[in-house]
Amino acid sequence: MSNQQHSVSHDEQHCADSKEQAPEQSLEQKRFLEWKNAGLFSRSKGFGTHGNQPFTVVIPPPNITGMLHMGHALNDTIQDALIRRARMQGYQTRWVLGTDHAGIATQTKVDKKLASEGISRLDIGREAFIEKCFEWREVYGRTIVEQIKGMGCSCDYDNENFTLDEHYARCVREVFANWYHDKLIYRGKRIVNWCPHCTTAIADDEAEYVEEDGHLWYLRYPLADASADEPYIVVATTRPETMLGDTGVAVSPRDESKKHLVGRMVKLPLVDRKIPIFADWHVDENFGTGFVKVTPSHDPNDWAMGEAHQLERINIFDETAHVVDGYGRFSGMTRDEAREAIVAAFDELGLLEKVEDHHHSVMTCYRCHTKLEPWESEQWFVRVDPLKKDAAHVVEDGEIQFYPSRWKHVYLDWLENLKDWCISRQLWWGHRIPMYYCDECGFEDAFVDEPSCCPQCGSALRQDTDVLDTWFSSQLWPFATLGWNAKDQQGSELACAYPTQVLSTARDIMGLWVARMVMSSLYCTGKIPFEKVIIHPTVMGADGKPMSKSRGNGVDPLRLMKDYGADGMRFGLLSQVSGAQDLRFNEAQLEGSRNFANKIRNAARFVAMHLDNYTPGAPEARTLADKWMLSRLYHLVKDVDAAFDSFEFADLTRSLYSFFWNEFCDWYIEFSKSRLSDGAPADDKVACQRNLVFVLSQSIRLLAPLMPFITEDIYQELRAYQPEQEPAFLMSCSWPEADQFKQFDCADAEHAFASLCEVIGACRSTRARYGLSPKTALTVSVAADKAVQHSLEQQQMLLCAMAHIDKLCLCDSVSKEKEVCSVMGHYTETCINLHGLVDFAAELARLNKEYKKVESDVLKFSKKLSNEAYLSKAAPEIIAKDRQKLEDAQKKLASLEEQRTLLA
Structure with a gap:
C-alpha cells in the first residue's frame, strides 16, 4: 500500500545482500525468537481488569515490493508500543500482520524483471505472468516482514495475511457481488485518469500533481458564418493536440461581450467539423480569451459540459495515447508529436494567434510518473453517495476519533467531495473482477464462485479481464483478516475482536484507505472498523524536504538499527513525534537515545552489583529521598498513561527520559550509595535495596513498549531477585497502574527534596564553572522561606555531605557580596x-x-550557512550538522558572556 520509490535493481540487490550476508544472529534476534517461540505474539488471553476486553490493531499492509523505510519504521514503532502496553495491561491483544499484493507496483516490477530477461508478459500469457508475480512475492515480498521483525515488532507472525490469499480473495468477490446486486457497482463509459504507460485507469486521488512550465496557445477557429468584422474566434488552450476531438466552444454566461455568439457555429480547422458555441458556468471568463474549446472525451469539465449540452464525444487517442486512425498525417503520432504537428499546421494556415508561457500543474501516474491522460473509457464504478453518508456520521458523532483532531475535518472534507470511484484496472496481477458474460444469450452477472456454465442457456461463460483497484481489496483489511464472510458476518474472531481499537497510518492515504475502510465496514459488518485513528507525521529529511534517493536525503532504518540498536531507533523516532504534520528527522536524537539505553543498562548494573544478601520485600519510604522517589514514580505512571492515551509520543519519551536519567540515576541512586556501603545499618540497606529494585522494575515496565530489548535483558537479570510467580518474560508482566501507587503520592516530600537538590545542584554547578575540586569544602548561605529552611535544617547533615559544605547558613535573605556566586532556584x-x-x-x-x-x-559557521553555493551543493546531513554546531556555539557564547559579566 505504501508508495515506494526504489528501483527494481536496488530492491533486488538489497534483498540479495540480506540473504548472502546471513550474519550470526544478534542478541536482539535471539531475544525476538524467544518471544515468538513462546507464543507471545498470538492473541493473548488477557488478565486482570481488562481480561475480557480485546485490543486489536491491524497493520497497514506494506507492499510486497517494499523495503522498510522511515515511514514504516515510525508507524510500526507506534503500533508496537501500543500493543505491548495493552498486552501488559491485560487486554486480549493481537496485532494483525499482512502484506498487500500492490497491483500496479508489483506488475511494474515483474514487467521490468521480465524485460531484463528479454521477454514480456505478452510473450508468456496471463496465467504464466501471474505465476511469475507469485514467484516475485516468494523471493522479495517477505523481505519487509523480516525487517519488521528486526525492529522487535510483536505482530502475530503465525497468522500472516496476504490480500490474494484464498479466504481474502473470496471476501473481495463477496463484497463486489453484493454491491453489484445492491446497485452500488455499475459499468459505464466515463472520463478516467488513464496512464498510457501502465495502460490502466488510475483513481483521482492516486494521481500526483507536478508543477511544470508550459505554454498557452491561442488558436483561431473560423466562424461558420464568418464576416469581415468577425472572421473567427480565438481559443486559448494548454493542450492543442486535443483539438482534433473538439465538439464545442464554451463561453461564460457572465461574459456580456460574447452573448451574441452563443448559438452560432465554428468550423473546426484541420478536421473540417462544425461545432456550436454555447454558454456554461464551468467557464472562467478571465482565462485566456474567454473562449474554451470543449473536448468531452479528454477533460472532466468538458465531459460535464458535453453531457449538459448533448455534445458528441470523440476519443482521439488509443490506450497508449497515440492518435487513432482517421486523422490523416496525425494518426499514429504520440501526444507530444501531435501537439507539435498541430501547432505547426495552425501556423501554416495563419491560424496561430500567439503563444504565451504558462506555469501549471499536470497529473502524473503515482507509479511510473507518466503524464496521465483524461480518457473516455468503459470502466466499473462504485456509487459512493449511499456509502459516504454513514461514513461521515460516525466521525461527526465521535464514534471514530482522529488524533490529532484536525484530521477529522480533512476526512469529512474528502468524503464530501468524493465522486463515484473507478475500481477497474487494466492489469493482470490482482483480484480479477468476478463478472461473467455469455456471448450466446447476452447473460451477465457477478458471482462469488466461478459458475460452470451460463444459467440461462448452458453455454460457456467468460470472465471480465480487468482486475479490481488495489484499494478495493485493501478496504476490507480490518474485517477480512479477522474471518469475515457475508454469510457469517460475526465470524468467531470478528465477534470478539471487532471493531479494532486503533489504526495508525499516514495522511496520504486518508481518503484512499481510511475512509474506504469505514464505508465498507459499515456496509459489511454494521460496525466501525476502528475506534481511534492516529495520523502520524510524515518523516522528512534533515533539510525539511521529502526523503528521496534523488535528493540524497533518505535514511535507511536498517542502518539506523545497526548504528543505534532497535531500541535506540525506536525511542529516538518517537521522541520526535509531536502534533506537527511533518517530522524533520534528526539523527542526533538517536544518539541521545543510544546514550539513554546505555544509561539504563549502567543503572541496572549498579543495582545488581549492590544486591548482596538481598531479600525480596515491599518498597519502604524510610527517608526523604525514598518518599520523593516513590512519589515521583507515582506521577510518572500517571504521566505515561496520559501520554499513551492521547498518543502524545514526544511527551511520553520526555517523561520517561527525565525520570530515569535525571531523577532515578542522577539523584536517587546517588543518594543511595552511602546507604549501600558496608558500614551502613543493615535494615536501612535492605530497605534501600528493595526500593532500588522496585523502582527499576517498574521503570523498565514503563519503558518496555518503547525499548523492548534492553528492558527484557534487565528483567531477566532482575528475575533472580523477584518473587517466583513473576512471568517468564517482561511483556507478560502487568502494567504499572497509578492507583496502585497512589499511597506514595507526597507533595511535601517532593517539595522538600526539590529544595535540597537545588542547593546541591547550585554547589555542583559552581564547582564545575570555576574548576573547583569536589574535595574543596564550601561556605554556603541559602535564602528561603521558613518552611524550606526547616526542611533543609532537617536534612543538614545529608546536604553538607552531598555538597561538601563545611559552613552552612540558612536565612530569609542574603546580601550580594564580591567574590560570591549566587544561584537562583525555584x-x-x-x-x-x-x-x-x-x-x-x-x-x-x-x-x-x-x-x-x-x-x-x-x-x-554563520558565514558558511549563509553561502547559497554551499547550501545548494552540500549533503543535507552535513548542513544539518553545521547548523547544530552553530547552535551549540551560540549557546556556549551566551554562557561565557554571562560568566564574564559575573566576574567583571
Missing part, C-alpha cells in the same frame, strides 16, 4: 563564597580567551 537562592578559592583575574582572562575562540566559530 525555592532557594544559594550563595557560595569563593574568596580565596578562585583567582578571578586569571579566570576572567581564561574566559576572555575562550570567548574569542567560540566567537570565531560562530562567525565561521
Whole structure:
C-alpha cells in the first residue's frame, strides 16, 4: 500500500545482500525468537481488569515490493508500543500482520524483471505472468516482514495475511457481488485518469500533481458564418493536440461581450467539423480569451459540459495515447508529436494567434510518473453517495476519533467531495473482477464462485479481464483478516475482536484507505472498523524536504538499527513525534537515545552489583529521598498513561527520559550509595535495596513498549531477585497502574527534596564553572522561606555531605557580596563564597580567551550557512550538522558572556 520509490535493481540487490550476508544472529534476534517461540505474539488471553476486553490493531499492509523505510519504521514503532502496553495491561491483544499484493507496483516490477530477461508478459500469457508475480512475492515480498521483525515488532507472525490469499480473495468477490446486486457497482463509459504507460485507469486521488512550465496557445477557429468584422474566434488552450476531438466552444454566461455568439457555429480547422458555441458556468471568463474549446472525451469539465449540452464525444487517442486512425498525417503520432504537428499546421494556415508561457500543474501516474491522460473509457464504478453518508456520521458523532483532531475535518472534507470511484484496472496481477458474460444469450452477472456454465442457456461463460483497484481489496483489511464472510458476518474472531481499537497510518492515504475502510465496514459488518485513528507525521529529511534517493536525503532504518540498536531507533523516532504534520528527522536524537539505553543498562548494573544478601520485600519510604522517589514514580505512571492515551509520543519519551536519567540515576541512586556501603545499618540497606529494585522494575515496565530489548535483558537479570510467580518474560508482566501507587503520592516530600537538590545542584554547578575540586569544602548561605529552611535544617547533615559544605547558613535573605556566586532556584537562592578559592583575574582572562575562540566559530559557521553555493551543493546531513554546531556555539557564547559579566 505504501508508495515506494526504489528501483527494481536496488530492491533486488538489497534483498540479495540480506540473504548472502546471513550474519550470526544478534542478541536482539535471539531475544525476538524467544518471544515468538513462546507464543507471545498470538492473541493473548488477557488478565486482570481488562481480561475480557480485546485490543486489536491491524497493520497497514506494506507492499510486497517494499523495503522498510522511515515511514514504516515510525508507524510500526507506534503500533508496537501500543500493543505491548495493552498486552501488559491485560487486554486480549493481537496485532494483525499482512502484506498487500500492490497491483500496479508489483506488475511494474515483474514487467521490468521480465524485460531484463528479454521477454514480456505478452510473450508468456496471463496465467504464466501471474505465476511469475507469485514467484516475485516468494523471493522479495517477505523481505519487509523480516525487517519488521528486526525492529522487535510483536505482530502475530503465525497468522500472516496476504490480500490474494484464498479466504481474502473470496471476501473481495463477496463484497463486489453484493454491491453489484445492491446497485452500488455499475459499468459505464466515463472520463478516467488513464496512464498510457501502465495502460490502466488510475483513481483521482492516486494521481500526483507536478508543477511544470508550459505554454498557452491561442488558436483561431473560423466562424461558420464568418464576416469581415468577425472572421473567427480565438481559443486559448494548454493542450492543442486535443483539438482534433473538439465538439464545442464554451463561453461564460457572465461574459456580456460574447452573448451574441452563443448559438452560432465554428468550423473546426484541420478536421473540417462544425461545432456550436454555447454558454456554461464551468467557464472562467478571465482565462485566456474567454473562449474554451470543449473536448468531452479528454477533460472532466468538458465531459460535464458535453453531457449538459448533448455534445458528441470523440476519443482521439488509443490506450497508449497515440492518435487513432482517421486523422490523416496525425494518426499514429504520440501526444507530444501531435501537439507539435498541430501547432505547426495552425501556423501554416495563419491560424496561430500567439503563444504565451504558462506555469501549471499536470497529473502524473503515482507509479511510473507518466503524464496521465483524461480518457473516455468503459470502466466499473462504485456509487459512493449511499456509502459516504454513514461514513461521515460516525466521525461527526465521535464514534471514530482522529488524533490529532484536525484530521477529522480533512476526512469529512474528502468524503464530501468524493465522486463515484473507478475500481477497474487494466492489469493482470490482482483480484480479477468476478463478472461473467455469455456471448450466446447476452447473460451477465457477478458471482462469488466461478459458475460452470451460463444459467440461462448452458453455454460457456467468460470472465471480465480487468482486475479490481488495489484499494478495493485493501478496504476490507480490518474485517477480512479477522474471518469475515457475508454469510457469517460475526465470524468467531470478528465477534470478539471487532471493531479494532486503533489504526495508525499516514495522511496520504486518508481518503484512499481510511475512509474506504469505514464505508465498507459499515456496509459489511454494521460496525466501525476502528475506534481511534492516529495520523502520524510524515518523516522528512534533515533539510525539511521529502526523503528521496534523488535528493540524497533518505535514511535507511536498517542502518539506523545497526548504528543505534532497535531500541535506540525506536525511542529516538518517537521522541520526535509531536502534533506537527511533518517530522524533520534528526539523527542526533538517536544518539541521545543510544546514550539513554546505555544509561539504563549502567543503572541496572549498579543495582545488581549492590544486591548482596538481598531479600525480596515491599518498597519502604524510610527517608526523604525514598518518599520523593516513590512519589515521583507515582506521577510518572500517571504521566505515561496520559501520554499513551492521547498518543502524545514526544511527551511520553520526555517523561520517561527525565525520570530515569535525571531523577532515578542522577539523584536517587546517588543518594543511595552511602546507604549501600558496608558500614551502613543493615535494615536501612535492605530497605534501600528493595526500593532500588522496585523502582527499576517498574521503570523498565514503563519503558518496555518503547525499548523492548534492553528492558527484557534487565528483567531477566532482575528475575533472580523477584518473587517466583513473576512471568517468564517482561511483556507478560502487568502494567504499572497509578492507583496502585497512589499511597506514595507526597507533595511535601517532593517539595522538600526539590529544595535540597537545588542547593546541591547550585554547589555542583559552581564547582564545575570555576574548576573547583569536589574535595574543596564550601561556605554556603541559602535564602528561603521558613518552611524550606526547616526542611533543609532537617536534612543538614545529608546536604553538607552531598555538597561538601563545611559552613552552612540558612536565612530569609542574603546580601550580594564580591567574590560570591549566587544561584537562583525555584525555592532557594544559594550563595557560595569563593574568596580565596578562585583567582578571578586569571579566570576572567581564561574566559576572555575562550570567548574569542567560540566567537570565531560562530562567525565561521554563520558565514558558511549563509553561502547559497554551499547550501545548494552540500549533503543535507552535513548542513544539518553545521547548523547544530552553530547552535551549540551560540549557546556556549551566551554562557561565557554571562560568566564574564559575573566576574567583571
